[in-house]
Amino acid sequence: MGDKKSILIVGGGMSGLTSAIEAAEVGFDVVIVEKNPYLGGRVAQLYQYFPKLCPPNCGLEINFKRTKSSPRISFYTLAEVEQISGEEGNYQVTIKTKPRFINDQCTGCNKCAEVCPVERSNDFNYGLDKTKAAYLPYAMAFPMQYVIDGSVCHGKACAKCVEVCNYQAIDLEMQPETITLNVGAIVWAAGWNPYDAVKLENYGFGQYANVITNVMMERLCADNGPTQGKILRPSDQKEVEKVAFIQCAGSRDENHLAYCSGICCLASLKQSTYVREKNPNAQAFIYFIDIRAQGKLEDFFVKVKQDEKLSLVKSKIALITEDPATKNLILEGEDTQSGERIRETVDMVVLATGMEPATATVKVPAEVAYDDYGFIVSDQDQKGIYGAGCIKRPADVAGVVQDATGAALRAIQSVVRR
Amino acid sequence: MDQVVGPKYGSRGGAGKAYNQSFAREVYRNVDSGEEIKMCMQCGVCAASCPLKEKMDFSPRKIFTLIRAGQREKVLSSQAIMLCTSCYSCKVRCPRKVPVVDVMHGLAHYALRQGYKPRAETALFGQKFWGNIYRLGRIDEKDVALRYFLGHGLGQGIKLMMENKNMGIGMLWYKRMKILPERPIKNVKSLRKMLDKAKAMGKGGAV
Ligand SMILES: Cc1cc2nc3c(=O)[nH]c(=O)nc-3n(C[C@H](O)[C@H](O)[C@H](O)COP(=O)(O)OP(=O)(O)OC[C@H]3O[C@@H](n4cnc5c(N)ncnc54)[C@H](O)[C@@H]3O)c2cc1C
Ligand code: SF4
Ligand code: SF4
Numbered sequence: 126m127g128d129k130k131s132i133l134i135v136g137g138g139m140s141g142l143t144s145a146i147e148a149a150e151v152g153f154d155v156v157i158v159e160k161n162p163y164l165g166g167r168v169a170q171l172y173q174y175f176p177k178l179c180p181p182n183c184g185l186e187i188n189f190k191r192t193k194s195s196p197r198i199s200f201y202t203l204a205e206v207e208q209i210s211g212e213e214g215n216y217q218v219t220i221k222t223k224p225r226f227i228n229d230q231c232t233g234c235n236k237c238a239e240v241c242p243v244e245r246s247n248d249f250n251y252g253l254d255k256t257k258a259a260y261l262p263y264a265m266a267f268p269m270q271y272v273i274d275g276s277v278c279h280g281k282a283c284a285k286c287v288e289v290c291n292y293q294a295i296d297l298e299m300q301p302e303t304i305t306l307n308v309g310a311i312v313w314a315a316g317w318n319p320y321d322a323v324k325l326e327n328y329g330f331g332q333y334a335n336v337i338t339n340v341m342m343e344r345l346c347a348d349n350g351p352t353q354g355k356i357l358r359p360s361d362q363k364e365v366e367k368v369a370f371i372q373c374a375g376s377r378d379e380n381h382l383a384y385c386s387g388i389c390c391l392a393s394l395k396q397s398t399y400v401r402e403k404n405p406n407a408q409a410f411i412y413f414i415d416i417r418a419q420g421k422l423e424d425f426f427v428k429v430k431q432d433e434k435l436s437l438v439k440s441k442i443a444l445i446t447e448d449p450a451t452k453n454l455i456l457e458g459e460d461t462q463s464g465e466r467i468r469e470t471v472d473m474v475v476l477a478t479g480m481e482p483a484t485a486t487v488k489v490p491a492e493v494a495y496d497d498y499g500f501i502v503s504d505q506d507q508k509g510i511y512g513a514g515c516i517k518r519p520a521d522v523a524g525v526v527q528d529a530t531g532a533a534l535r536a537i538q539s540v541v542r543r
Numbered sequence: 544m545d546q547v548v549g550p551k552y553g554s555r556g557g558a559g560k561a562y563n564q565s566f567a568r569e570v571y572r573n574v575d576s577g578e579e580i581k582m583c584m585q586c587g588v589c590a591a592s593c594p595l596k597e598k599m600d601f602s603p604r605k606i607f608t609l610i611r612a613g614q615r616e617k618v619l620s621s622q623a624i625m626l627c628t629s630c631y632s633c634k635v636r637c638p639r640k641v642p643v644v645d646v647m648h649g650l651a652h653y654a655l656r657q658g659y660k661p662r663a664e665t666a667l668f669g670q671k672f673w674g675n676i677y678r679l680g681r682i683d684e685k686d687v688a689l690r691y692f693l694g695h696g697l698g699q700g701i702k703l704m705m706e707n708k709n710m711g712i713g714m715l716w717y718k719r720m721k722i723l724p725e726r727p728i729k730n731v732k733s734l735r736k737m738l739d740k741a742k743a744m745g746k747g748g749a750v
Contacts, residue, residue: 327592327636373586373638377584377638378638379637379638379639379640380635380638380640381638414586440586440587440591441586441588441638442588442591443587443588443589443590443591443592443636444591444592457591458587458588458590458591459587459590459591459602459604460587461585461586461587461604464605466590466591467591
């Protein structure tokens with residue numbers, strides 16, 4: 126199939142990797158464009174997978190290995206698509222890459238980070254800690270290659286890292302690049318962003334230190350996270366004993382995201398097991414409107430709820446306030462099963478925020494149909510550019526893998542048709 | 544207080560008691576914004592957002608579930624619908640955009656039309672509040688309070704005044720209340736005409 130055009134995959138998360146590998150393994154050339162300095166997407170930031178509660182790294186590792194070993198897959202990191210022109214079978218695509226400042230001679234020795242005098246907020250850990258300007262995104266990052274954050278680096282005036290690097294891997298003069306590609310089909314797998322919890326004024330996120338979000342909770346529990354896997358609350362690094370999860374934080378809410386993200390109930394159930402695993406005396410509360418655990422995932426719900434130190438309370442919490450002395454949080458709501466008022470004090474609150482498609486903020490630079498919320502609509506008439514994974518609907522990994530396989534097939538059809 | 548509960552989570556609706564839809568239909572037809580309660584998903588946010596939650600016999604959520612359950616008497620004779628102070632906390636937070644305040648007021652008006660009466664306290668305050676609006680076209684806080692206190696009789700009125708003294712001083716301090724009497728708004732007569740007309744249409748007046 127040497128004369129066939131390549132397939133462009135935008136986004137190197139679970140969906141993008143799946144589409145890429147599926148297409149490559151049946152003989153098509155693919156190019157992945159990923160805006161982060163690493164592949165893997167949001168899954169790389171999870172501690173464990175529901176329902177099996179295994180580390181997501183094994184799945185990712187397999188995909189990285191297949192990516193590495195396939196001669197048909199090439200990828201750009203720190204890259205975004207700027208322009209698309211043309212039509213199904215023949216697209217001209219302009220890609221813009223940001224400089225990494227560190228080339229592939231990097232062995233991951235960490236010397237640059239040791240000497241770097243500048244710190245930056247660690248976006249991989251959702252701002253829960255800091256890294257140096259020269260950093261490795263996370264311990265198992267693929268590609269295993271350091272990166273320098275150009276927005277904070279002092280540049281040539283400093284260049285301490287250049288001196289200590291034994292492999293001539295650092296080039297502080299690296300420039301942004303523009304690359305043009307000719308491809309036959311495009312799979313848009315740019316994934317999701319957590320809904321901005323600052324918008325939920327009555328929950329005090331950003332204002333009360335101990336109100337965090339579910340994505341932060343994954344990092345807080347991960348062994349390679351900011352607290353090496355101990356659930357220490359942000360205000361005083363105290364081990365938590367009472368944690369409340371608030372479901373539908375900004376979901377199924379006409380003032381925020383009107384839809385259900387489908388996975389947040391399962392994520393909170395899963396995270397309640399983290400709390401219990403890490404501190405057997407701890408108590409967890411899940412406040413919900415109704416628990417949505419669909420299909421066979423209901424078994425997971427049934428299993429988790431047997432834990433007697435987990436209280437499932439049917440109530441949407443109306444207000445969170447902070448006790449300024451202890452930094453504990455006071456939740457108010459109405460238990461709609463007993464009819465009683467709720468006033469519960471806890472150490473830490475986890476907001477189960479939903480998923481917003483990346484295309485709610487950054488659109489595909491081409492004609493593509495979206496629904497009211499910015500998800501890409503899978504339209505049978507729309508040929509050549511296909512959504513894959515959470516860009517189309519909120520889903521778990523099993524769901525996006527299926528969808529991305531389907532998207533790969535459609536992309537192959539677009540390439541073969543011509 | 545009556546316990547109002549939704550259908551038990553995970554059950555099939557309890558003892559097989561059929562909900563009577565007739566009162567819900569009556570509300571949808573006759574109560575301003577009444578139909579909006581169809582959107583309510585019983586999450587409880589309005590209940591816990593209400594600053595009067597400790598004073599209300601039923602939270603807005605419970606009122607809506609009682610309507611669906613056909614509990615006409617409980618709803619129309621409830622104090623909750625008469626107590627709503629229009630703070631709008633529930634309405635801004637409701638995830639289903641139910642205009643909770645409007646429904647509560649709609650229900651209060653409907654109850655009055657049906658001959659239900661608010662508590663004497665609530666009615667007295669309503670009369671004095673309305674009297675102020677009618678006379679001035681605005682509220683003169685100290686005047687409403689004074690009339691409301693004295694409406695309890697002279698002795699009790701003075702006692703209430705003393706009890707609320709600090710709040711009054713606070714309001715003066717933060718310029719929420721003036722020492723001098725408020726003057727009527729411009730053209731208060733036209734406002735009165737409008738209010739008279741609304742009242743004649745059954746859409747206004749003191750409770
Ligand atoms: C709290 C929480 C816990 C979860 N736990 C589980 C779980 O236990 N089990 C499970 O199965 N699922 C879980 N999920 C769901 C899981 O995270 C998603 O199913 C998965 O991330 C979807 O993969 P994706 O590739 O579609 O999107 P993403 O993971 O978001 O990947 C998209 C990729 O595209 C890149 N990108 C974005 N925009 C651009 C652009 N313009 N150009 C180039 N690249 C771009 C991003 O950097 C990213 O690498 C959880 C979700 C949440 C919120
Ligand atoms: S040049 Fe930049 S990355 Fe290197 S040490 Fe200095 S600040 Fe850090
Ligand atoms: S906040 Fe809205 S949806 Fe929730 S119980 Fe009240 S009226 Fe119903």
